[in-house]
Amino acid sequence: METFIAVIFGLILSGCQSATPPLGKSGSELVVQGRAIFFNETFDGNGRTCGSCHPAENNFTIDPAFIATLPDDDPLFVAEFNPDLKENFENPQLMRQFGLILENLDGFDDLEKKFTLRGVPHTLALRTSVDSPGGPRTGWSGDGSPGDGSVRSFATGAVIQHFTKTLNRVAGVDFRLPTEEELDALEAFMLSLGRQQDLALPLPLKGPVPKRGQEILLDNSLGKCTLCHVNAGATADFGGGNIGNANFNTGVEDLPDQPAGLTGQLILPDDGFGTPGDGTFNTPPLVEAADSGPFFHNNAVRTIEEAVAFYNSDAFNNSPSGRILASNDPNGVGIRLEATQVEAMAAFLRVINALENIRVSIEALEASAQKGFFERKQAEELLKNAVDETENSITVLAGGGLHPQAVAHLQRAKRLEGKAMDSLFFKGKRIQNAIREQKLAQALLIDAR
Amino acid sequence: MFRPLIGVMGVAVLMLSTAFFAHSQKATEIFIPIGKSPGVSEKITIIGKIESIKTQQKTITVAGATETWTAEISSSTHIWVDRSGLGLSNQKGRFEDLREGLLVEIKYEKGDGERKGPAEWIKVKVEDAG
Numbered sequence: 001m002e003t004f005i006a007v008i009f010g011l012i013l014s015g016c017q018s019a020t021p022p023l024g025k026s027g028s029e030l031v032v033q034g035r036a037i038f039f040n041e042t043f044d045g046n047g048r049t050c051g052s053c054h055p056a057e058n059n060f061t062i063d064p065a066f067i068a069t070l071p072d073d074d075p076l077f078v079a080e081f082n083p084d085l086k087e088n089f090e091n092p093q094l095m096r097q098f099g100l101i102l103e104n105l106d107g108f109d110d111l112e113k114k115f116t117l118r119g120v121p122h123t124l125a126l127r128t129s130v131d132s133p134g135g136p137r138t139g140w141s142g143d144g145s146p147g148d149g150s151v152r153s154f155a156t157g158a159v160i161q162h163f164t165k166t167l168n169r170v171a172g173v174d175f176r177l178p179t180e181e182e183l184d185a186l187e188a189f190m191l192s193l194g195r196q197q198d199l200a201l202p203l204p205l206k207g208p209v210p211k212r213g214q215e216i217l218l219d220n221s222l223g224k225c226t227l228c229h230v231n232a233g234a235t236a237d238f239g240g241g242n243i244g245n246a247n248f249n250t251g252v253e254d255l256p257d258q259p260a261g262l263t264g265q266l267i268l269p270d271d272g273f274g275t276p277g278d279g280t281f282n283t284p285p286l287v288e289a290a291d292s293g294p295f296f297h298n299n300a301v302r303t304i305e306e307a308v309a310f311y312n313s314d315a316f317n318n319s320p321s322g323r324i325l326a327s328n329d330p331n332g333v334g335i336r337l338e339a340t341q342v343e344a345m346a347a348f349l350r351v352i353n354a355l356e357n358i359r360v361s362i363e364a365l366e367a368s369a370q371k372g373f374f375e376r377k378q379a380e381e382l383l384k385n386a387v388d389e390t391e392n393s394i395t396v397l398a399g400g401g402l403h404p405q406a407v408a409h410l411q412r413a414k415r416l417e418g419k420a421m422d423s424l425f426f427k428g429k430r431i432q433n434a435i436r437e438q439k440l441a442q443a444l445l446i447d448a449r
Numbered sequence: 450m451f452r453p454l455i456g457v458m459g460v461a462v463l464m465l466s467t468a469f470f471a472h473s474q475k476a477t478e479i480f481i482p483i484g485k486s487p488g489v490s491e492k493i494t495i496i497g498k499i500e501s502i503k504t505q506q507k508t509i510t511v512a513g514a515t516e517t518w519t520a521e522i523s524s525s526t527h528i529w530v531d532r533s534g535l536g537l538s539n540q541k542g543r544f545e546d547l548r549e550g551l552l553v554e555i556k557y558e559k560g561d562g563e564r565k566g567p568a569e570w571i572k573v574k575v576e577d578a579g
Contacts, residue, residue, distance in 0.1 A: 148488030
């Protein structure tokens with residue numbers, strides 16, 4: 001009956017024009033324009049868009065599980081069906097198996113022997129995580145953008161590296177470069193994604209294990225995390241004030257038995273920042289970590305627990321960063337955590353990630369509820385976003401065996417969000433009920449602030 | 450008890466293990482035609498035609514619309530040949546590729562917009578594939 005009525009209304013109103021605001025120069029309109037470019041513009045290249053590697057439905061990154069859901073003709077797999085890109089553009093096996101993307105960061109003069117394979121960094125919370133006194137740091141080694149090195153310029157380098165029709169990479173033939181206006185819009189969109197400010201730790205968390213994890217993170221004699229991840233973000237403070245986003249050599253490259261290396265495929269060492277590289281890599285924020293693995297620049301570890309446990313490893317404690325921490329420790333220890341402490345820290349990271357996902361879900365639901373009939377496409381997209389974020393919250397908490405009651409509320413929220421997507425007349429009520437369930441889950445994770 | 454403040458030496462060494470000064474990535478810059486480098490072209494670079502070359506001193510003088518500049522080519526200067534206008538792939542170049550009359554774009558090593566001294570990179574536009 002509901003569907004029938006919806007059809008009738010649709011027929012009656014289909015002659016009316018939707019009130020789409022014209023594009024202009026206001027901040028929000030630039031974000032809308034940037035969003036359209038990010039997900040739709042191929043820059044006359046091989047068919048990829050920014051969204052090919054940074055899809056919204058997967059936290060703006062890709063991993064093997066997500067990649068497995070894509071059809072074989074998805075532009076992500078262009079190296080598998082474009083004969084001009086069959087060699088030396090990607091390694092399809094390593095992309096599908098480990099989510100690794102090929103990059104020629106040390107130059108394009110020897111494609112067979114000069115490349116790195118890196119995971120796709122998410123583009124969330126960039127406003128909090130790229131600035132440093134020496135200039136912005138983009139990408140896994142902090143030097144990801146050409147030109148002036150800014151977030152704004154990043155798309156230019158990405159188009160050249162990833163969008164080209166052939167390995168000649170001729171501007172105007174194999175792709176077109178983004179215009180100044182497009183760069184402005186893309187920058188506005190990317191900076192609008194996710195958190196716009198850092199957390200203020202400590203948070204009044206519930207649950208003894210995540211609470212203990214937060215304590216360990218903040219303890220500069222134990223976890224030592226906030227030296228490089230202030231407030232679980234991406235900036236550093238060694239005691240003299242925040243120095244912004246920084247690079248460090250933490251020894252990830254020295255991990256033995258890295259998954260991609262076990263395949264027998266050619267994996268070249270990645271020397272990080274600069275050419276030749278200095279071995280350092282950029283610091284990502286921790287809030288977004290738990291649902292955006294695998295981890296580190298080369299996707300070396302899969303779970304957040306493994307990522308935390310890395311800092312116990314010989315690879316880390318023998319690295320320049322590990323040795324510095326040890327030299328300033330009265331017991332000569334870099335980082336040494338017992339298994340229970342690793343679990344506690346991972347639990348904390350899972351909870352703050354879930355809290356962020358809940359925040360985004362509520363925001364999307366409230367925004368969806370505000371959309372009128374002529375904005376139903378945007379309302380649907382916002383609801384879809386809420387469903388994706390709620391799914392992330394559930395996966396992150398349940399994956400750590402955390403807060404089962406909160407998980408139950410989130411599952412109810414997800415069902416309501418799905419029903420709201422299919423509903424015309426009860427959409428508003430279902431959205432409000434979903435918001436209520438989200439807030440109930442939130443209240444089980446953290447005391448009201 | 451772990452000292453709340455890492456010692457000055459510790460900070461200095463930690464800094465040495467970090468890349469304190471951000472740099473733009475050079476790898477894809479080679480493929481960006483003259484005048485199209487984002488945030489850089491004509492903001493801190495100069496674009497003009499080579500007026501003269503001093504081979505021994507490894508310097509070139511470039512004439513723009515209203516002024517001239519001189520740039521030094523050091524061992525670390527990247528020289529790139531812009532063949533995009535011919536529909537061909539850009540390539541690494543050499544000092545010998547810099548010839549009078551050719552259009553160039555120069556980014557100086559001094560990143561603060563001071564347009565003199567050694568060049569960080571030079572793009573030179575060629576009109577024929579030979």
